[in-house]
Amino acid sequence: MTENSVPVLSVQNLRVSFDTQDGTVHAVDGVSFDAYAGETICIVGESGSGKSVMASSIMRLNNSSTATTEGRILVKGLDVLSASEEEVRGIRGSEVAMIFQDPMSALNPYFTVGKQIAEAYVVHHPGASKHEIHDVVLAMMIKVGIPSPEKRIDEYPHQFSGGMRQRIVIAIALINNPKILIADEPTTALDVTVQAQILDLMMSLQKEFGMTIILITHDLGVVAEVAQDVIVMYAGHIVEQSHVDALFHAPTHPYSWGLLGSVASYGDNKRGGLLTISGSPPSLISLPVGCSFHPRCAHSKGEGSVCMTDSPSLRSVGSDGSRSACHLADDVLVSVGRRGFRS
Amino acid sequence: MSSEIALQAVDLVKHFPTGSKGILGRPDKNVRAVDGVSFTLRKGKTLGIVGESGCGKSTLARVVTRLIEPTSGNVLLDGVDITKTSGKDLRRLRRQMQMIFQDPVSSLNPRHSVGQIIEMPLRVQGLLDEADSIKRVKELMQLVGLNPEHFNRYPHEFSGGQRQRIGIARSLALNPTVIIADEPVSALDVSVQAQILNLLERLQSDLGLSMIFIAHDLSVVRHIADDVAVMYLGKIVEIGPAQDVYSRPAHPYTKALLSAVPIHDPSERGGTGRIRLVGDVPSPIDPPSGCRFRTRCWKATDLCGAIEPPLQADASGRIVACHFPEETPVTIGKSPE
Numbered sequence: 001m002t003e004n005s006v007p008v009l010s011v012q013n014l015r016v017s018f019d020t021q022d023g024t025v026h027a028v029d030g031v032s033f034d035a036y037a038g039e040t041i042c043i044v045g046e047s048g049s050g051k052s053v054m055a056s057s058i059m060r061l062n063n064s065s066t067a068t069t070e071g072r073i074l075v076k077g078l079d080v081l082s083a084s085e086e087e088v089r090g091i092r093g094s095e096v097a098m099i100f101q102d103p104m105s106a107l108n109p110y111f112t113v114g115k116q117i118a119e120a121y122v123v124h125h126p127g128a129s130k131h132e133i134h135d136v137v138l139a140m141m142i143k144v145g146i147p148s149p150e151k152r153i154d155e156y157p158h159q160f161s162g163g164m165r166q167r168i169v170i171a172i173a174l175i176n177n178p179k180i181l182i183a184d185e186p187t188t189a190l191d192v193t194v195q196a197q198i199l200d201l202m203m204s205l206q207k208e209f210g211m212t213i214i215l216i217t218h219d220l221g222v223v224a225e226v227a228q229d230v231i232v233m234y235a236g237h238i239v240e241q242s243h244v245d246a247l248f249h250a251p252t253h254p255y256s257w258g259l260l261g262s263v264a265s266y267g268d269n270k271r272g273g274l275l276t277i278s279g280s281p282p283s284l285i286s287l288p289v290g291c292s293f294h295p296r297c298a299h300s301k302g303e304g305s306v307c308m309t310d311s312p313s314l315r316s317v318g319s320d321g322s323r324s325a326c327h328l329a330d331d332v333l334v335s336v337g338r339r340g341f342r343s
Numbered sequence: 344m345s346s347e348i349a350l351q352a353v354d355l356v357k358h359f360p361t362g363s364k365g366i367l368g369r370p371d372k373n374v375r376a377v378d379g380v381s382f383t384l385r386k387g388k389t390l391g392i393v394g395e396s397g398c399g400k401s402t403l404a405r406v407v408t409r410l411i412e413p414t415s416g417n418v419l420l421d422g423v424d425i426t427k428t429s430g431k432d433l434r435r436l437r438r439q440m441q442m443i444f445q446d447p448v449s450s451l452n453p454r455h456s457v458g459q460i461i462e463m464p465l466r467v468q469g470l471l472d473e474a475d476s477i478k479r480v481k482e483l484m485q486l487v488g489l490n491p492e493h494f495n496r497y498p499h500e501f502s503g504g505q506r507q508r509i510g511i512a513r514s515l516a517l518n519p520t521v522i523i524a525d526e527p528v529s530a531l532d533v534s535v536q537a538q539i540l541n542l543l544e545r546l547q548s549d550l551g552l553s554m555i556f557i558a559h560d561l562s563v564v565r566h567i568a569d570d571v572a573v574m575y576l577g578k579i580v581e582i583g584p585a586q587d588v589y590s591r592p593a594h595p596y597t598k599a600l601l602s603a604v605p606i607h608d609p610s611e612r613g614g615t616g617r618i619r620l621v622g623d624v625p626s627p628i629d630p631p632s633g634c635r636f637r638t639r640c641w642k643a644t645d646l647c648g649a650i651e652p653p654l655q656a657d658a659s660g661r662i663v664a665c666h667f668p669e670e671t672p673v674t675i676g677k678s679p680e
Contacts, residue, residue: 046532161623191395191559193620196603200619218533221562221605225612244609262537263607264566273544274537274566280502281532 007034007074008179008212009058009096014071016053016062023285027053029236031071032314035180040206040213042223042244044259045233048281051216054233055182057081058214059098060088075180094124097173101185103165107157113168114153117141121175140171143208145201163194170201177209184216199225220263224248232256235282235292238314242322252317252324254297291327299328348419349553350384350407350440350521355416357399357406361628375627376402378577380416381654384521384570389547389554391568391585393561393600397624399577400557404525407555408442409433420521438468441514445526447506451498457484457509458494464516483512488542504535511542515550522547523555528563540567561604565589573597576627576635579654581663593663596636634666642667 016028028050035041043051056062058073060080073080075095080088100106108116117137122128128136134153141149144167157165166186173181183202187195203226206213217223223230223244230247232240232255240253251257261275279296282288290308294300300307306327316322317329357377360370376399384390392400406413409425418425425436441464444450451460461480465471481491487508498506507527514522524543528536544567547554558564564571565585572582573594581594592598602618620639625631633651637643646666654664661668 046534163623191624192561193395193599193603194623195605196617196619197621199605219605220533221607224607224609225605227609248609258534262534264537264540264560264562274541276537276541277534278538280504280535 008037008076009035009214010072010074011054011058012072012074014054014057014073015069016050016057017068018066019068020285025284026236026287027284028057029287031233031236031238033231033238033241035212035214037179037212038206038210039228040203040215040226041229041231042227043214043216043231043233044218044220044223046218046259046281048235048284049233050236050284051233052184055098055184055214055216058180058182059092059096061098093120093173093178094176095178096180096182097176097178098182098184099166099169099173099186101188103162103169103189104157106169107165109157112154112156113160114141117168117171117175120172124176136175137171140175141168143205144168144171144174145197146171161194162190163197166190166194166198167201170198170205174205174209174211178211180212180214181206182214182216185218186215187222188217188219195222202226220260232259235287236284237292237325238323239293239325240322241314242324243320246318246320246322250318250320250322252322252329253293253326254299254328255293258296258298291325293326299326299331301328347386348383349386349388349421350555351419352380352382352403352407353417353419355380355403355406355418356414357402357411358414372628375577375630377406377413378627378630380574380577380579382572382579382582384553384555386553387547387551388569389556389567391564391571392555392557392574393559393564393571394574395559395600395624397576397627398574399627400559400574401525403574404442404523404555404557408437408440408523410442434468438517439519440521440523441517441519443507443510443514443522443524443527446530447503447510448498448530450510451506453498456495456497457489457501460498460509461494461512461516464513468517470517479516480512483515486515486546487512488538502535503531504538507531507535507539508542511539511546515546518550519552521553521555523557525557526559527556529558529560536563543567561601562607573600576624576630578635578664580636580665581661582654583662587661591661591669593657593659593661593668594636594665595640595642595667595669598669599639634664636665 012032014028014031018025018027031054045051057069062069069081075091078087114137117140118133121133121136138149138153146152146167187198190198227244230242230244231238234255240256247256251260258275258277264274277296282292288295290310291312294307312325312327314323314325317324355377356379358373358375361374362370362372380403394400405411407418413426420436420440428436458480461483462471462476465476480494484491484494489505489508528539531539556567568585571585571588572579575596581588581597588597592601599618599620622639625638631638633649634647637647652664652666654662656662657668
């Protein structure tokens with residue numbers, strides 16, 4: 001219980017901006033959330049919503065010469081953003097590991113997969129013997145479901161298919177038994193049958209290792225499959241944080257509502273006409289004043305209203321423990337209703 | 344009867360030569376990208392073609408439009424075989440059949456204004472009347488939901504969804520009867536996807552278009568298609584009305600594909616008996632003997648390796664290429680077993 005009440009990861013008021021020729025891009029603009037042991041949190045949002053920048057901040061992977069990062073990210077009590085390079089290196093891989101979208105570019109084409117998995121292990125186990133390393137790598141390859149690992153340990157990335165490469169990337173990420181796994185669109189580059197295999201694998205490994213998974217995706221189907229908590233991001237802000245059931249049945253932010261309605265559902269009758277969100281996401285250089293979603297929002301009260309003047313903060317709404325950054329969240333919840341607009 | 348058919352493909356084959364012995368050797372193998380595909384597109388309807396990467400669906404689109412030459416087979420557009428025409432006749436036929444591409448960035452020339460891009464088909468076809476062209480361009484921009492005043496802007500000034508609208512306007516410039524859309528929404532964000540899907544549906548019913556819609560996203564195809572063809576390794580394994588294919592798939596691959604689609608509601612989670620295919624798609628250079636799906640199929644027997652199942656109607660009228668078609672219907676998220 002005591003262990004559960006302390007978050008394994010705490011992101012506090014994170015701001016990341018990039019200086020560009022056209023102006024300052026506010027990629028992440030005041031994001032806070034906690035993640036607890038064994039939890040699966042999905043972060044959803046469209047391209048440019050800041051989800052990947054936020055994720056790479058947790059590992060401090062943003063280029064410090066172009067990115068300005070403020071706020072605190074606590075992992076095991078250590079503030080990743082202010083820690084020394086050495087301290088961060090101690091956390092990368094052993095406490096927090098990351099897997100990326102494209103398994104081809106995540107692997108080095110010049111080294112065998114065995115060598116690449118071993119490399120991650122040796123960094124945190126400098127004294128390990130050759131024999132031990134070989135055994136650990138082989139065991140990991142079996143765990144992530146690579147057939148005939150004794151043979152494949154000496155093969156190169158190009159000899160593997162997309163799904164098998166992603167398994168190798170997962171093996172590298174998990175070799176040091178991290179507490180937190182950040183997965184940035186891990187199945188987006190994969191076919192649907194392979195995506196199902198990889199999601200199953202991640203979920204079973206989560207059970208085995210007791211990890212917290214932070215999964216970044218744009219696919220609400222993936223969210224429905226695996227998430228417990230969902231964070232919806234829009235233009236660098238968290239606009240809603242809800243339990244997955246609450247999000248799908250009673251979303252508290254008009255953007256979440258639009259996002260769910262836009263998805264062509266498998267069970268759809270043909271030609272229903274999809275709900276759409278009009279327009280497109282705003283420029284992160286000059287965000288709209290007030291709520292950054294108001295130009296596209298069907299609920300916005302128009303000129304002079306609170307939507308146009310004040311930036312809404314994330315607050316508790318309704319009885320499901322949902323948090324919403326909408327001035328009109330209570331109205332939205334009422335108008336969308338508890339009926340679950342999918343039914 | 345034939346007037347109901349907009350386009351018909353008969354036994355289309357496209358092999359790409361590959362591999363060679365030595366530097367000067369001739370290619371001695373073929374990538375069998377499309378290997379004997381037949382289908383009909385009904386007038387005013389949408390045929391969805393689904394399959395995983397490498398199954399040949401994009402090659403099929405290019406062969407059907409004759410952007411690449413088929414190795415063999417025929418394509419009948421309104422009863423005329425486009426594989427046997429050339430020169431002026433072919434150009435005239437192409438007016439009737441236009442394509443929408445996946446990537447709205449690379450399919451638009453960055454140095455041409457939107458007006459130039461949209462009028463290009465008219466120019467190529469020699470139908471351009473300078474006085475009328477601006478009017479026509481504005482009309483088309485209006486039709487696809489773009490501001491007609493923006494005709495002299497350049498592609499980079501538009502968002503992804505708007506660029507895809509430009510591509511759609513261009514494809515409509517010649518008043519085609521058949522549209523072939525190759526993954527038209529897969530590069531777009533979901534909220535923008537919905538806008539484009541709604542636009543395509545509206546245009547289809549307003550203009551009476553027949554459409555071939557190629558996608559890997561089964562939910563999107565379910566939403567837009569009247570008929571669905573499922574491809575695997577260069578062949579159609581199942582084809583039929585979308586309703587039937589999705590509710591009672593006959594081919595094991597179709598069933599597995601549908602069962603791999605993520606659910607759309609967390610309350611459907613934990614459905615038992617979901618089918619998980621093992622392994623990957625074999626190489627189209629050296630496909631398995633007999634049924635091409637047998638290496639991943641849980642029902643495969645010796646018969647499947649020996650004899651290739653033809654695409655034909657099974658006992659209940661579903662058109663499927665399988666020796667042992669599925670019997671049980673699929674319910675979403677939860678399997679019948």
